[in-house]
Amino acid sequence: MEVGLVVEGDLEQTSGGYRYDRKLVSFLERRGDEVDVLSLPARSDDDRGLETVSAPSNPSSTDRSIRDRLDRPYDVLLQDELCHPTLAEHNPHLERPGAIVSLVHLLRTPDPVVDDSRVREREKRYLESVDAAVCTSSYTRDRTTDLADGDLPTLVAPPAGRHEGVALSADDVRERARTDPFRIAFVGNVVPRKNVTTLLEALARIDGGKHDWRATVVGSLETDPTYARAVRERARSLGLDDRVTFTGRIETAVLESVLERSHALAVPASYEGFGMVYLEAMEYGVVPIASSVGGASEFVADGRNGFVVDPTDPERLADRLGALAADRDRLAALGTGALETATVHPTWSETLGAVRTFLQRCCEGESTGGDPA
Incomplete structure (x- = not known):
């Protein structure tokens, strides 16, 4: 497969979500897939999800540059959901990717710290612009499908830990x-x-x-x-x-x-x-x-x-x-x-193997179902 992976900022960031993304990139490349990492400008927590909810009719040069980077003939354009404020504007205009799949580590809508209807509006609009979603827990999958009005094919693919097995006896x-x-x-x-x-x-x-x-x-x-x-x-x-x-x-x-x-x-x-x-x-x-x-x-x-x-x-x-x-x-x-x-608990190889199979089915246009990994 030819995969584009969209992340916010540097892929080497230390959070669990970025570690999951790095593990996935390495796994896909070891199996012969080509992965193009597309880094979008980082936003502060105060900025995420608070933009206007309509896509610009006359995109700026920056918007055009981002859209050109996204609109390429990838078999799958895999998008870290953290980037949803930007991607919600551009996804409806993308024509060349075979499938757009969201990788959902952490929705902001269920977060009690974030009580803003604009965040829900933007996340909902974003999830309605993708073809499928990979979620790291059943909890996240349920909220993802709720936002997308229940029509979004999903896979639950939980992360593994730092070790294959246990670190102590x-x-x-x-x-x-x-x-x-x-x-x-x-x-x-x-x-x-x-x-x-x-x-x-x-x-x-x-x-x-x-x-x-x-x-x-x-x-x-x-x-x-x-x-x-x-x-x-x-x-x-x-x-x-x-x-x-x-x-x-x-x-x-x-x-x-x-x-x-x-x-x-x-x-x-x-x-x-x-x-x-x-x-x-x-x-x-x-x-x-x-x-x-x-x-x-x-x-x-x-x-x-x-x-x-x-x-x-x-x-x-x-x-x-x-x-x-x-x-x-x-x-x-x-x-x-x-x-x-x-x-x-599932190993990284088990989880990421299920993700790869799911992505293959997405890019081949098969029914992806909704069963967890």
């Missing part, structure tokens, strides 16, 4: 469960959607301060510097300075060492399309405490291999963390349960 996880202090990790850019403030409120409540714990917040402090400063100030005001470490962006090897030492991962995001970080933690037997809003509950089974909590409820989050710190037998059992889940 069950014996390692059980032994770590006996160690002190109780270590909590947060992994993700320090931005409002990731909801670090709720985690801090929970940490300040852990069993009245009876447990010896430490928390490490791993992720960029530069993506939203204003919010990151507010988060660090909140940690100071809660008296958590001596037990919460903000690392900023770190290398993969350092992240892996954090996960090797951690007992629990707590990321109470306001909304996660899938939540790759929970799965990555499970590969280390780290007990995930995941957001109930989004796709994480499709692989985090509450009380069996982790917990699922309301991201607006710091009291419940504190209760879960305190219970794990107090009951190391349960911590070990949940950690080994997390390992078992990571073991049976």
Whole structure:
């Protein structure tokens, strides 16, 4: 196949969605497909989805340049949905791609942080301009088809983790469960959607301060510097300075060492399309405490291999963390349960193989159906 992949900004960005895109590019190329990566100018979160909803009748030179780059004889023009504000303007005018398929990691419409009818209008209009969609969770697929009025062929293709299988043994996880202090990790850019403030409120409540714990917040402090400063100030005001470490962006090897030492991962995001970080933690037997809003509950089974909590409820989050710190037998059992889940989760090869088959069927004009990978 000849595939065009449209992304926003640099493909080498560190988020899970961009890692998924890079994995897909490598997979397709190893199987003999030609992949042309088309990078569109990055937009700020404030700008995405807020443009006028009608395509320009007289496109500017910049618009014409983008349209010329998109309108090429690709078998499939695969588009990261993050680019929807620009693509909604151009897709209706494209004539040369054989099929246009959206890769949907994270819709903005279901995000409680984004309450703007213009965002829904733009995402709806964009999804109505594509031929099919690949979604990273059933949760995201359901919302994608709702926006597209239920007529869009879809594939659910969940991401895998960082390892083929697991990174630690069950014996390692059980032994770590006996160690002190109780270590909590947060992994993700320090931005409002990731909801670090709720985690801090929970940490300040852990069993009245009876447990010896430490928390490490791993992720960029530069993506939203204003919010990151507010988060660090909140940690100071809660008296958590001596037990919460903000690392900023770190290398993969350092992240892996954090996960090797951690007992629990707590990321109470306001909304996660899938939540790759929970799965990555499970590969280390780290007990995930995941957001109930989004796709994480499709692989985090509450009380069996982790917990699922309301991201607006710091009291419940504190209760879960305190219970794990107090009951190391349960911590070990949940950690080994997390390992078992990571073991049976689809690998990158399985997921991306299903994506490639789906794309082939799209470009050949076959019925793509709606079955998950």
